[in-house]
Amino acid sequence: xxxxxxxxxxxxxxxxxxxxxxxxxxxxxxxxxxxxxxxxxxxxxxxxxxxxxxxxxxxxxxxxxxxxxxxxxxxxxxxxxxxxxxxxxxxxxxxxxxxxxxxxxxxxxxxxxxxxxxxxxxxxxxxxxxxxxxxxxxxxxxxxxxxxxxxxxxxxxxxxxxxxxxxxxxxxxxxxxxxxxxxxxxxxxxxxxxxxxxxxxxxxxxxxxxxxxxxxxxxxxxxxxxxxxxxxxxxxxxxxxxxxxxxxxx
Ligand SMILES: NC(=O)c1ccc[n+]([C@@H]2O[C@H](COP(=O)([O-])OP(=O)(O)OC[C@H]3O[C@@H](n4cnc5c(N)ncnc54)[C@H](O)[C@@H]3O)[C@@H](O)[C@H]2O)c1
Numbered sequence: 224x225x226x227x228x229x230x231x232x233x234x235x236x237x238x239x240x241x242x243x244x245x246x247x248x249x250x251x252x253x254x255x256x257x258x259x260x261x262x263x264x265x266x267x268x269x270x271x272x273x274x275x276x277x278x279x280x281x282x283x284x285x286x287x288x289x290x291x292x293x294x295x296x297x298x299x300x301x302x303x304x305x306x307x308x309x310x311x312x313x314x315x316x317x318x319x320x321x322x323x324x325x326x327x328x329x330x331x332x333x334x335x336x337x338x339x340x341x342x343x344x345x346x347x348x349x350x351x352x353x354x355x356x357x358x359x360x361x362x363x364x365x366x367x368x369x370x371x372x373x374x375x376x377x378x379x380x381x382x383x384x385x386x387x388x389x390x391x392x393x394x395x396x397x398x399x400x401x402x403x404x405x406x407x408x409x410x411x412x413x414x415x416x417x418x419x420x421x422x423x424x425x426x427x428x429x430x431x432x433x434x435x436x437x438x439x440x441x442x443x444x445x446x447x448x449x450x451x452x453x454x455x456x457x458x459x460x461x462x463x464x465x466x467x468x469x470x471x472x473x
Contacts, residue, residue: 225251225252225253226252226253226450226454226455226456227249227252227253227254227309227450227453227454228252228253228254229253229254230249230253230254230255230308230309230453231254231255231257231301231304231305231306231307231308231309232246232249232254232255232256232257232307232308232309232310232311232453233256233257233258233259233297233300233301233304233307233309233310233311233344233348234246234249234256234257234258234259234310234311234313235258235259235260235287235311235312235313235314235340235344236259236260236312236313236314236315236363237256237258237259237260237265237266237269237282237313238258238260238261238262238264238265238266238268238269239260239262239265239313239314239316240414240416240417240418240442241313241363241411241414241416241442241445241446242258242260242269242311242313242314243265243268243269243272244442244443244445244446245311245313245442245445245446245449246258246269246272246273247269247272247273247276247446248443248446248447248449248450249309249311249446249449249450249453250272250273250276250277250278250280251276252450252454253278254278254308254309255278255279255280255281255304256269256273256278256279256280256281257280257281257282257283257300257301257303257304257307258270258273258280258281258282258283259282259283259285259287259293259296259297259300259314259344260282260284260285260287260314261284261285261286261287262284263282263284266282266283266284267282269282270282279304281299281300281303281304283296283297283299283300287314287340287343287344288335288336288339288340288343289343290343290346293340293343293344293347294343294346294347297344297347297348298347301348301351306351306355307348307351307352307358308352308355308357308358308359308453309358309359309360309361309453310344310345310348310352310358310359310360310361311360311361311363311449311453312340312341312344312345312360312361312362312363312388313363314336314340315336315337315340315363315384315385316336316337317333317337317365317367317375317378317381318332318333318380318381319375319376319377319378320333320377320379320380321376321377322377322379325379325380329380330380333380333381333383333384334380334383334384334387336384337381337384337385337387337388338384338385338387338388338391341362341388341391342391345360345391345395348360349399349404352399352402352403352404353399353402353404355403356402356403357403357404358399358403358404358405359404359405359452359453359457360392360395360404360405360406360407361407361408361409361449361452361453362388362389362391362392362406362407362408362409363388363408363409363411363445364385364386364388364389364392364408364409364410364411364464365381365382365385365410365411366410366411366412366466366468366471366472367381367382367385368382368383368385368386368388368389368410369389369410369464369466369472370468370471370472373433373471374412374413374430374433374471385410388408389408389410389464392406392407392408392462392464393406393462393464396461396462397462400461400462405452405457405458405460405461406461406462407452407457407460407461407462407463407464407465408463408464408465409445409448409449409452409464409465409467410464410465410466410467410468410472411440411445411466411467411468412434412439412440412466412467412468412469412471412472413430413434413439413440413468414439414440414441414442414445415439415440415441415442416442419439433471434468434469434470434471435469435470435471435473436469436470437469438469439469440467440468440469444467445467448465448467452465
């Protein structure tokens with residue numbers, strides 16, 4: 224039994240390591256996918272994975288920090304998908320920068336990349352969900368916002384932006400709960416994405432020392448958590464921040 228049959232899901236960061244897996248898993252669960260990302264060739268590759276899973280795909284290459292561009296791109300995707308039931312705000316990413324020497328530009332870039340774009344895309348999609356009195360929004364935050372970036376030092380701007388995502392998630396969850404829209408966040412710890420392959424053995428050992436299960440997160444497991452939040456069993460779950468961090472934040 225698939226859990227998202229006939230649903231239409233918009234996923235940001237769809238060309239990225241986690242976003243591509245999320246698109247494929249949601250498609251395997253029966254959803255058509257609209258992907259947004261800066262990276263046009265990466266989007267095309269994700270589109271191939273979604274079509275191979277037997278579902279419809281629409282992609283739009285756009286800078287998600289550009290409010291006007293996002294409104295146009297998201298409207299185009301909603302039109303091509305015939306509506307939108309699920310939004311996964313996954314685009315983002317950190318940059319190591321120590322606070323005592325951080326430039327205002329680095330601070331602003333991190334806010335734009337990790338928080339502003341969640342506003343831009345959610346603002347574009349929410350009116351259609353409210354009109355339908357149904358919708359599921361899942362924001363990918365980070366355990367850095369919960370535990371202060373102990374896994375990666377130099378993450379103050381990233382942690383602050385992702386903490387903003389968590390605040391937005393909770394406040395919006397309250398605002399739209401009676402209109403049939405749920406808003407939740409996932410706070411992943413370190414994931415087993417290709418970027419981790421650059422770890423030295425010492426770095427990997429230090430990382431695992433911070434994680435009680437001694438396991439990196441698996442992108443497929445993160446995607447499965449999104450399926451739960453966006454599927455039938457998630458109907459009464461809203462405003463939660465789900466750590467997927469092997470107990471790091473305990
Ligand atoms: N990988 C991890 O270990 C981990 C842990 C915690 C949280 N996260 C979060 O999960 C999300 C996905 O991470 P990932 O590992 O897949 O990273 P990734 O770098 O592989 O993918 C991020 C994607 O976002 C896109 N993107 C970034 N800025 C954009 C912009 N302005 N406009 C359009 N697209 C933009 C990039 O092009 C990229 O495809 C991020 O929000 C990240 O902060 C990741």
